[in-house]
Amino acid sequence: MSIKRYNVRMAGIGGQGVVTASHILSNGVVISGGHSSLVPFFGSEKRNAPVESYVRISSEVIYEIGEIIFPNVIMIFHPSVITLGKSYTMPFYTGLKQDGIIIINSRTPIPFSKDEEREMADVGAKVYYLPATEIANEVAKTELATNMAMCGAVAAVFGMPDLISLAGSVKDRFVGKGVVVSGGTAALDSAIEKKFAKKQKLLEANMKTLEASYKYMIDKGWAHPDADPVKIDMAAISAC
Amino acid sequence: MSNLDFVAEGKPADWVPLGETQTVVDPMEMFFKLPRKTEFITGSEAARESIRRMNVDVAIAYPITPQSETMQQAGYLYDEGYIKDFYRGEEEIGVMSACAGASRAGVRTLTATSGPGLMRGMEAISSWPGARVPMILMDMCRVINTPLAIQPDNIEMSFMLNTGMLLLHAEDQQDFYDYPLVAAIVSEKVDVTLPCAVSVDGFFVTHARGQVSMTPKEYKLPPRDGWASAVPAMDNENPPARLSRDAPIQKSNFISYHMHSSWQQEVFAAVERSAKYFDKYLDGCIEIVNPDADEFLVASGAAVSQSREAVRQEGEQGRKVGMIKIKTIRPWPMRQLIAALKNAKRILVPEFNQAGWLHKELCSTLYGRTTGTMIGGPRVYGGMTMPTEMILEWLADARKKQL
Numbered sequence: 001m002s003i004k005r006y007n008v009r010m011a012g013i014g015g016q017g018v019v020t021a022s023h024i025l026s027n028g029v030v031i032s033g034g035h036s037s038l039v040p041f042f043g044s045e046k047r048n049a050p051v052e053s054y055v056r057i058s059s060e061v062i063y064e065i066g067e068i069i070f071p072n073v074i075m076i077f078h079p080s081v082i083t084l085g086k087s088y089t090m091p092f093y094t095g096l097k098q099d100g101i102i103i104i105n106s107r108t109p110i111p112f113s114k115d116e117e118r119e120m121a122d123v124g125a126k127v128y129y130l131p132a133t134e135i136a137n138e139v140a141k142t143e144l145a146t147n148m149a150m151c152g153a154v155a156a157v158f159g160m161p162d163l164i165s166l167a168g169s170v171k172d173r174f175v176g177k178g179v180v181v182s183g184g185t186a187a188l189d190s191a192i193e194k195k196f197a198k199k200q201k202l203l204e205a206n207m208k209t210l211e212a213s214y215k216y217m218i219d220k221g222w223a224h225p226d227a228d229p230v231k232i233d234m235a236a237i238s239a240c
Numbered sequence: 241m242s243n244l245d246f247v248a249e250g251k252p253a254d255w256v257p258l259g260e261t262q263t264v265v266d267p268m269e270m271f272f273k274l275p276r277k278t279e280f281i282t283g284s285e286a287a288r289e290s291i292r293r294m295n296v297d298v299a300i301a302y303p304i305t306p307q308s309e310t311m312q313q314a315g316y317l318y319d320e321g322y323i324k325d326f327y328r329g330e331e332e333i334g335v336m337s338a339c340a341g342a343s344r345a346g347v348r349t350l351t352a353t354s355g356p357g358l359m360r361g362m363e364a365i366s367s368w369p370g371a372r373v374p375m376i377l378m379d380m381c382r383v384i385n386t387p388l389a390i391q392p393d394n395i396e397m398s399f400m401l402n403t404g405m406l407l408l409h410a411e412d413q414q415d416f417y418d419y420p421l422v423a424a425i426v427s428e429k430v431d432v433t434l435p436c437a438v439s440v441d442g443f444f445v446t447h448a449r450g451q452v453s454m455t456p457k458e459y460k461l462p463p464r465d466g467w468a469s470a471v472p473a474m475d476n477e478n479p480p481a482r483l484s485r486d487a488p489i490q491k492s493n494f495i496s497y498h499m500h501s502s503w504q505q506e507v508f509a510a511v512e513r514s515a516k517y518f519d520k521y522l523d524g525c526i527e528i529v530n531p532d533a534d535e536f537l538v539a540s541g542a543a544v545s546q547s548r549e550a551v552r553q554e555g556e557q558g559r560k561v562g563m564i565k566i567k568t569i570r571p572w573p574m575r576q577l578i579a580a581l582k583n584a585k586r587i588l589v590p591e592f593n594q595a596g597w598l599h600k601e602l603c604s605t606l607y608g609r610t611t612g613t614m615i616g617g618p619r620v621y622g623g624m625t626m627p628t629e630m631i632l633e634w635l636a637d638a639r640k641k642q643l
């Protein structure tokens with residue numbers, strides 16, 4: 001790993017799978033041999049309410065806990081985090097470190113105020129727009145896979161975890177050991193499982209979404225040189 | 241329970257509780273010798289795995305955030321047969337009172353709560369040490385002050401400092417797996433016989449994932465021996481059960497002054513006697529990083545993790561900063577702290593509460609025993625995170641002002 005540490009703040013709205021995305025990214029890093037920790041932050045569990053989750057990624061042991069106040073990567077899962085202020089952190093780029101990266105789920109650029117543009121420019125922020133919901137709808141045929149598109153994108157930007165480890169983490173989440181996230185997430189699990197007759201189909205749709213957003217970031221020139229767009233082999237993942 | 245009881249609960253006639261398939265091992269074997277496997281799990285899951293290996297007889301709790309997920313998991317352990325009895329109480333006074341009764345009956349008892357739940361149960365909890373009821377209280381800290389909040393803040397620990405409870409402060413998911421197991425064993429030592437709380441900073445640890453190294457689930461701690469106790473289980477002819485009905489030692493309808501004061505002395509002496517066991521099972525009641533440094537960060541719980549990172553970043557800048565992690569708040573490791581800090585020039589105490597209870601404890605210990613400057617902070621509370629940058633700023637500021 002060439003880069004020592006990423007501190008990621010994910011912000012989205014309830015029901016999008018922000019917390020799940022943080023578990024998947026974090027576990028993917030651990031599967032790939034790196035170090036990671038995460039902490040979610042949300043109030044009452046309800047759809048469309050603000051949700052944040054924080055992921056630390058490092059090539060060394062991680063000591064810090066808690067929210068990430070000074071991230072070097074910010075992921076915005078829904079434009080309303082910015083446009084409607086559905087966020088615990090206002091403005092959304094607060095605390096971004098010098099030369100940090102912002103990945104926003106939006107096909108079109110968001111019209112920022114001059115002050116906002118200046119403040120982001122002051123810290124040399126790089127803003128990447130990713131149509132994550134469109135990719136999810138197109139590839140997985142459901143916007144519920146938006147979080148997968150976001151995971152694939154950030155993995156490409158970091159060049160880690162590799163796609164196979166990330167896919168292994170997705171498998172862990174849905175058909176493996178599972179993870180205690182929250183009661184609301186358990187309910188969502190059963191909803192998503194109804195949508196897909198078989199978990200295998202759910203997995204395949206998620207993997208394809210990961211691949212698609214990963215490739216999107218490479219095509220845009222936003223990916224890390226280490227990003228390798230391998231095809232996820234479902235048989236190999238099943239054997240994980 | 242007989243198999244008929246299990247069948248009534250919907251189990252097959254040949255069902256065997258998984259707890260009965262576990263092998264009992266000596267605590268030292270469990271803590272230091274058995275092979276361990278590392279998993280990347282949340283603090284609530286680490287707590288579940290700890291309970292699985294704890295040989296718990298009865299677990300009683302009332303849900304409250306952020307404790308709920310752990311006790312929900314404990315419900316699964318009951319279903320699998322790792323806990324012999326389990327139920328949800330009506331509220332915390334009832335739960336904590338029921339726990340006292342269960343422990344008095346001589347069985348290993350576990351409960352868990354958080355912030356306002358701890359406060360509601362406090363009347364019963366503060367009666368436990370004098371009643372000499374060993375048990376494990378998992379305490380997932382959260383805000384208790386108004387306005388209502390469900391965020392992390394460990395002010396509630398200060399309410400337990402002078403109750404006679406044993407009190408450990410877990411730093412991370414690993415500690416929240418290890419400490420409850422140690423608590424169960426030390427709590428039941430004959431010369432201790434006291435309840436032990438294991439506090440942890442809620443959400444930051446309970447709802448976050450970390451690496452946890454665990455022994456195989458096929459092994460469990462030895463069961464509680466109810467007869468090996470400072471106060472025999474259910475013996476109404478001995479204190480404390482007899483205290484309130486025994487004419488010769490009573491004044492009015494309560495206990496004599498002398499009897500009560502000697503009983504309190506004995507409870508707090510028992511707290512001190514527990515230190516030798518914690519020292520053995522926790523590999524020291526404190527951990528010291530960079531013992532020869534001039535500047536020290538002294539912390540407990542999640543503030544230790546932030547302090548470790550601050551020490552690392554200071555080290556990268558060529559400055560050696562020391563760090564002390566206090567594992568046992570009660571017993572308070574007074575002698576070790578004096579020895580470690582007597583030559584320190586500057587001591588900062590980062591905390592996740594407004595009152596700075598750890599700073600106060602440390603000040604009363606070090607008064608007249610160090611020439612170093614005590615700095616009460618940095619502190620965050622009400623759910624705030626303490627960024628490492630904040631500790632670094634306080635260090636820089638203290639150097640600049642030559643504190």
